Amino acid sequence: MEQLTDLKAILHSKRANIYYLEKCRVMQKDGRVVYLTEDNDQKQYWNIPIANTTVILLGMGTSITQSAVRMLASAGVLIGFSGSGGTPLIAAGEVEWLSPQSEYRPTEYIQNWLAFWFDENKRLTIAKRFQQLRIDYLQQVWRKDKELQSYGFYIDDADVEKALSNCNDKISHSSSVTDLLTAEAQLTKSLYKIAAARTQHGGFARDHAGEDDANAFLNHGNYLAYGLAATTLWVLGIPHGFAVMHGKTRRGALVFDVADLVKDALILPWAFICAKEQMSEQEFRQQCLQNFTQHKALDFMFEAVKTLSLEGSQL
Template sequence: MEQLTDLKAILHSKRANIYYLEKCRIMQKDGRVLYLTEDKDEQLYWNIPIANTTVVLLGTGTSITQAAVRMLASAGVLIGFSGGGGTPLLMGTEIEWLTPQSEYRPTEYVQGWLAFWFNETQRLKVAKHFQLLRIEYLQKVWAKDKDLKNEGFFIDDLDIQQAFSGYSSKVEQAGNVTELLLIEAQLTKNLYKSAVSRTQHKDFARNYDGADSANAFLNHGNYLAYGLAASTLWVLGIPHGFAVMHGKTRRGALVFDVADLIKDAIVLPWAFVCAKEKMSEQEFRQQILQKFTEHKAMDFMFEQVKQQALREPRP
């Protein structure tokens, strides 16, 4: 039991690593989790610091042993199967998350979440609150990120201000989740236009199966955000099915709700910037993970989900 406790000593919101692995074998050896790659005539072992890792994404050509899964579970690491480059293998819409099974997670958050979840009006209020938080976070990130400013992303530019114009009032006036989803989609579409104009990415159209770099990076970055969201919900003990927005259309829906808090702020602009710079998948991934850490994306997810779980339902 002492070893298991040590593996969870670092809070998930403070862990530094997300791993994407392909063409390798993951195994347990001498009390550590390693991945094995083959280089010509030799085999190379690389260590995964599981106590400081939130998510391991397994891409094409990977296998994992039962012993390695057991150790990853004991450290509270989520495992996701994906297609090449960290994006899904089928239709670009789903990863099956393998969550560590533990009956010793907190109970107050799931109980607080369910206290309002069965009331449709309360559920809609939380969905609206998440949308407003999403904009607040984006404005905060874009206002202080010097690297984004160097790329021409200024929060007070006219087109960006117009994208936000009236958004809060539209969200407040939405009568149901369907209306809210349409308002959200229009905002994201306007932000795409702003990013395209700054990076000169011609003829862009959002396509999950698109072969261009911007679409591939958007997919990749979004799934890194989904990994953070899935980790947040697992640690807090809230099942993915209790969504406030995406529940009627997608499995694992609450993961998408929580990931939306930070996707537009970080993944969206950097997908276009990195595509303009002709970065590799690995370089893009490093850039996104650096920005997640710099802007404390996971801390923000934890804070907001906890606040909503412990809020007093209003009559």
């Protein structure tokens, strides 16, 4: 059986796997975590490399044993219960993650975070920095991603430059979080319009309950980003309730803040592209995970939160 220290040998920011499982049983077997599937009266066991995994989403028709949860917790793997296809994310009736418990997580980041969080002006300053980093990351990804460019997504196109420039101006002049949320919503709406035009999705309207592929893929991809964000915050020891942008009465709000760092850059365009190409949900999910790895999304989230934690404590 692997030792506890071995299970955490790979840093979370470097781990490669996110699992979405349905219609199976997750269990511990011979010192490993496996999932059991049954097909035509045949049982098959599939290994989960937990030391290289960040998140496991358990979809419809799944069960998990206590011994498997214990091993996943020892490896620092977050567990989420979800509906079909990974959405909606549910546990105890609300957005929630089953976090591995450890008394030895770092304290420096939560202490730095709390040093500024209770001051509204300092919190606003960090919220602005979140939005600036979000735009910086989008520019970085779209500038070098040749596959995105093959579908017409260029960072120096006039409509893209205008949308980002307008948002930057609004961020710098925002005097409240409400102003920032308005600027964020307008940017995302502009990017929806740009992506719809590039992929011939005439008349697209964002509808979280929409059954068309583009809306379904946006929902699904966003939940994958939430998994990365929740992992980042758990590893750094910052509770999910200390948000700087989203509603501070919502327990998971900081997860949404951190996930927003990468959603526009990586999830939004590919939701439209994969819908255009009539890809399956599984193919879209694989594309998202490939994008996360290619553009080091988890690394970026870690560095952003660590940097902003330090900046905030020095305000």
